[in-house]
Amino acid sequence: MEKYVPVLKRTRLFSGVTQEEISSMLTCLGARLFSYKKGEYVLRQGEHLRDIVVLVEGRVHIQRDDYWGNRSILGRIDVGEMFGEAYVAPESGVLLNDVVAVEDSTVIMFDVRRVITTCPSGCRFHSMVVQNMFFAISEKNRKLVQKLGHMSRRTTREKLISYLSEEAERHSSSAFTIPFNRQQLADFLSVDRSAMSNELCKMRDEGLLEFEKNNFRLL
Amino acid sequence: MEKYVPVLKRTRLFSGVTQEEISSMLTCLGARLFSYKKGEYVLRQGEHLRDIVVLVEGRVHIQRDDYWGNRSILGRIDVGEMFGEAYVAPESGVLLNDVVAVEDSTVIMFDVRRVITTCPSGCRFHSMVVQNMFFAISEKNRKLVQKLGHMSRRTTREKLISYLSEEAERHSSSAFTIPFNRQQLADFLSVDRSAMSNELCKMRDEGLLEFEKNNFRLL
DNA sequence: ACAAAGCGGTTGTATTTACAACAGAAAAGA
DNA sequence: TCTTTTCTGTTGTAAATACAACCGCTTTGT
Numbered sequence: 134m135e136k137y138v139p140v141l142k143r144t145r146l147f148s149g150v151t152q153e154e155i156s157s158m159l160t161c162l163g164a165r166l167f168s169y170k171k172g173e174y175v176l177r178q179g180e181h182l183r184d185i186v187v188l189v190e191g192r193v194h195i196q197r198d199d200y201w202g203n204r205s206i207l208g209r210i211d212v213g214e215m216f217g218e219a220y221v222a223p224e225s226g227v228l229l230n231d232v233v234a235v236e237d238s239t240v241i242m243f244d245v246r247r248v249i250t251t252c253p254s255g256c257r258f259h260s261m262v263v264q265n266m267f268f269a270i271s272e273k274n275r276k277l278v279q280k281l282g283h284m285s286r287r288t289t290r291e292k293l294i295s296y297l298s299e300e301a302e303r304h305s306s307s308a309f310t311i312p313f314n315r316q317q318l319a320d321f322l323s324v325d326r327s328a329m330s331n332e333l334c335k336m337r338d339e340g341l342l343e344f345e346k347n348n349f350r351l352l
Numbered sequence: 353m354e355k356y357v358p359v360l361k362r363t364r365l366f367s368g369v370t371q372e373e374i375s376s377m378l379t380c381l382g383a384r385l386f387s388y389k390k391g392e393y394v395l396r397q398g399e400h401l402r403d404i405v406v407l408v409e410g411r412v413h414i415q416r417d418d419y420w421g422n423r424s425i426l427g428r429i430d431v432g433e434m435f436g437e438a439y440v441a442p443e444s445g446v447l448l449n450d451v452v453a454v455e456d457s458t459v460i461m462f463d464v465r466r467v468i469t470t471c472p473s474g475c476r477f478h479s480m481v482v483q484n485m486f487f488a489i490s491e492k493n494r495k496l497v498q499k500l501g502h503m504s505r506r507t508t509r510e511k512l513i514s515y516l517s518e519e520a521e522r523h524s525s526s527a528f529t530i531p532f533n534r535q536q537l538a539d540f541l542s543v544d545r546s547a548m549s550n551e552l553c554k555m556r557d558e559g560l561l562e563f564e565k566n567n568f569r570l571l
Numbered sequence: 572a573c574a575a576a577g578c579g580g581t582t583g584t585a586t587t588t589a590c591a592a593c594a595g596a597a598a599a600g601a
Numbered sequence: 602t603c604t605t606t607t608c609t610g611t612t613g614t615a616a617a618t619a620c621a622a623c624c625g626c627t628t629t630g631t
Contacts, residue, residue, distance in 0.1 A: 197501070203506070205500075205501070205504040207497060207500055207504075218490055218493065219490050219491075219493035219494045219497065220490065220494075221486055221487065221490045222486070222487035222490055222491060225490065225491065225494060229494070229497065229498070229501075230497070249483060249486050250483070263482070264468060264469070266486075267440055267441070267468050267485075267486070267489075268440065268441035270486075270489055270490060270493065271437060271438050271439065271440045271441055271444065271489060272438075272441060272444065273493060274437065274438035274489065274492060274493055274496065275438045275439075275444060275448070277493065277496040277497065277500065278426060278438065278448065278449070278496065279448070280500060281424075281426055281496065281499065281500060281503065282416070282424070282448075284500065284503040284504065284542070285424040285426075285503065285542040286542075287422070287542065287587095287618085287619075288586095288587065288588085288618095288619090289587080289588075290587095314607095314608070314609090315608070315609060315610090316607095316608080316609095323503070323504040323505075323506065324588080324589090325588070325589050325590070326609090327589085327590080327591090327609090327610080327611080327612095328587085328588055328589065328590090330609065330610055330611085331610075331611075331612090332587095332588095333610090334609095334610070334611085346609095506588085506589075506617095507588095507589090507616095507617065507618085508617080508618075509617095533577095533578070533579085534578070534579060534580090535577095535578080535579090543618080543619090544618065544619050544620070545579090546579090546580080546581080546582090546619085546620080546621090547617085547618055547619065547620090549579060549580055549581085550580080550581075550582090551617095552580095553579095553580070553581085565579090
């Protein structure tokens with residue numbers, strides 16, 4: 134677990150905390166390490182979760198397959214980001230989504246109750262972690278709203294423009310690489326893959342953008 | 353402001369805190385009272401927000417009008433619920449949505465920094481408020497994901513079923529009243545009003561549900 | 572009481588999407 | 602290297618949607 138302390142230091146959750154301090158907090162926070170192969174489920178719909186999970190290696194998707202087999206990708210988690218924070222409340226019930234490794238991945242799970250409750254003894258920087266946790270969870274909140282903004286667009290084209298514009302802004306560049314292949318992007322925007330592929334090519338032909346594989350450039 | 357202490361007591365934020373304790377915390381938390389007439393803006397897109405806002409009277413909508421005039425209702429806030437918690441982080445930037453009173457409404461604003469930082473002197477129950485805040489913000493998170501679930505449905509009918517099913521479950525009854533008129537419901541689900549109205553009537557004719565005004569019953 | 576505004580339902584048409592099926596290119600695996 | 606699988610783009614058709622326009626009813630405000 135010590136191996137990943139440098140990764141943890143760069144996360145939002147441990148922002149402003151030194152590696153030594155993180156090391157000494159691991160036990161206090163009930164940290165446990167788990168690894169998953171590509172395609173494996175980290176968490177499953179219906180399970181109970183009593184942990185905050187930080188991804189320290191790989192990439193996972195938060196997704197859900199409905200009754201008819203339609204897959205929705207609700208979000209992607211990159212190294213250093215966390216998930217499960219929506220279930221910190223005792224009465225929050227079971228997980229509504231699956232979490233799946235899209236690459237070989239490693240996570241560290243922290244006991245929720247130990248994270249949000251400052252312990253009386255030691256752990257001088259625990260209160261900073263509590264505050265970081267606030268900021269992280271509220272940032273996640275804004276991201277969800279942003280995604281709702283994409284989803285509330287009526288047409289596939291509008292959804293694409295909404296999403297790609299955000300990515301361009303996030304990268305501070307009109308050229309960027311997206312972390313999805315076509316099927317995943319379609320699942321993320323909740324549209325049909327072939328229809329989206331079609332629309333993408335139309336937009337390219339109209340001179341709105343260029344792309345090659347996952348590399349895009351808005352014009 | 354004292355007038356609303358009983359209302360605050362029943363909110364998620366002050367769960368487990370007595371009225372006397374709330375009264376004594378108001379100053380500590382930098383509470384301020386504001387009232388709005390139906391239709392007035394509580395907050396506007398582009399503004400900076402440094403407060404947690406609790407609705408103590410009326411009802412407000414979190415919404416956004418895009419470049420073309422399409423309105424999206426991202427969420428509704430009822431008495432006792434809070435909003436603005438997505439902007440607690442110092443670097444969270446400006447508001448991305450409008451907050452509009454859909455009835456005459458009254459809110460109490462609390463200084464963010466004072467809420468999430470326990471003060472060294474007095475305020476014995478402040479730490480409980482911090483924990484409540486965690487639970488509330490994480491619950492909001494789940495709600496957003498739930499809404500994403502509705503939005504990710506492909507057709508108007510599926511969106512309606514997804515939304516109405518959730519409402520039925522929330523009310524623990526197949527009969528319930530929704531807090532939207534037709535136009536608002538359409539804005540909430542990001543579909544065309546007339547198309548939705550049409551679909552709703554089709555579903556009624558097929559015997560899937562009954563409705564009269566805002567009262568629905570699933571069959 | 573009356574006029575004006577808002578609400579809910581209906582219809583027709585042009586547009587857009589979902590779905591299925593297929594083909595070539597690229598990637599993965601044996 | 603060869604085979605298999607995955608990925609991406611393309612096309613055609615049936616289905617669903619957006620949009621505009623209209624009507625009757627209810628609510629609001631004067």
